[in-house]
Amino acid sequence: MSDSPNATISTVCSAPLTLNEACITEFAEQFDPQPYHLDKQAGLNSIFGSLCASGWQVAALGTRLVGDGLAKEGYTFIALTRVETLRWKRPMFVDEDLVAKVSIVDMMPECSVPECQTAIIEADLNNSNGECVAVMRCHAAIDLGDDV
Amino acid sequence: MSALYLRNRWFEDLPVGEFHVFGSHTFSELEIIEFAKLYAPQEEFTQPDIARDLRWRGLVATPWHVTAMWMRKMVDYMEVYAQGVNDGRRNGAGVGVSNLEWFEPVRPGHTITYTYEIIAKSDKVIRDKWGIITSRNEAFNQYSNKVMQFEIDILAERGGA
Numbered sequence: 357m358s359d360s361p362n363a364t365i366s367t368v369c370s371a372p373l374t375l376n377e378a379c380i381t382e383f384a385e386q387f388d389p390q391p392y393h394l395d396k397q398a399g400l401n402s403i404f405g406s407l408c409a410s411g412w413q414v415a416a417l418g419t420r421l422v423g424d425g426l427a428k429e430g431y432t433f434i435a436l437t438r439v440e441t442l443r444w445k446r447p448m449f450v451d452e453d454l455v456a457k458v459s460i461v462d463m464m465p466e467c468s469v470p471e472c473q474t475a476i477i478e479a480d481l482n483n484s485n486g487e488c489v490a491v492m493r494c495h496a497a498i499d500l501g502d503d504v
Numbered sequence: 505m506s507a508l509y510l511r512n513r514w515f516e517d518l519p520v521g522e523f524h525v526f527g528s529h530t531f532s533e534l535e536i537i538e539f540a541k542l543y544a545p546q547e548e549f550t551q552p553d554i555a556r557d558l559r560w561r562g563l564v565a566t567p568w569h570v571t572a573m574w575m576r577k578m579v580d581y582m583e584v585y586a587q588g589v590n591d592g593r594r595n596g597a598g599v600g601v602s603n604l605e606w607f608e609p610v611r612p613g614h615t616i617t618y619t620y621e622i623i624a625k626s627d628k629v630i631r632d633k634w635g636i637i638t639s640r641n642e643a644f645n646q647y648s649n650k651v652m653q654f655e656i657d658i659l660a661e662r663g664g665a
Contacts, residue, residue, distance in 0.1 A: 364582065375530075383572075388575045388579065410572075411597075412568065433546075435546070438606070494553075
């Protein structure tokens with residue numbers, strides 16, 4: 357854990373996580389039951405060109421990866437409180453990896469989550485070819501831990 | 505067919521100011537835990553007994569779970585009006601979200617109601633056939649407190665009129 361509330365980190369990468377077909381269709385059945393997230397053939401005929409993950413699944417998974425990246429630097433990530441911007445750049449297809457490249461660009465002492473401070477995060481969510489799937493600028497609640 | 509169903513309409517048919525209540529969802533403890541195990545495995549979202557003594561004094565839903573349910577409510581709501589348009593033809597992909605904020609925790613048993621309002625239409629044309637619809641979306645709990653809001657840009661196919 358950092359001593360200074362103003363400490364920023366340049367870039368840290370999470371370990372990759374993969375979404376297989378069952379992961380993608382299970383999420384879609386529950387939260388985003390549109391044909392191109394549920395069915396291979398419908399995916400082929402769609403604007404995306406293949407079965408792909410819901411953008412909300414990418415966001416949730418990417419946020420988990422942001423937490424993993426922050427943990428590598430000793431920060432305990434609790435939850436997002438705000439997403440200033442999230443842009444989906446390309447689809448995430450079956451069996452692709454996702455990696456988060458995380459930068460803390462600022463820290464603020466105030467936070468809406470109890471016992472936390474806020475890290476302003478910029479994250480690139482990339483697939484295994486290094487292509488950007490989504491990019492996000494968000495506010496993360498970080499546990500104050502022993503700094504209190 | 506004379507009626508203009510929501511999903512049968514082109515970009516040009518969608519008016520700024522159009523407002524919908526997509527519906528409500530009651531979050532159960534089980535589904536909160538199941539979602540969080542995959543996407544937010546912190547104890548606050550996965551371990552009710554431990555969460556009782558943590559920062560929120562009880563289990564809460566992970567923020568993306570609250571947001572993902574908006575999508576489900578929108579899809580279900582629009583399907584009612586789909587009238588056979590089930591290939592997503594004129595109902596394009598989301599391209600981006602802005603000013604997404606979660607204001608207070610959603611706990612097991614809380615009932616969240618989701619609303620949608622078209623606030624802008626861009627003149628931009630994407631790949632010769634898509635326009636961009638910007639909407640403001642809000643979620644309220646059973647006390648009418650706002651728990652979430654965001655804006656989203658969604659593609660809609662041009663070409664009516």
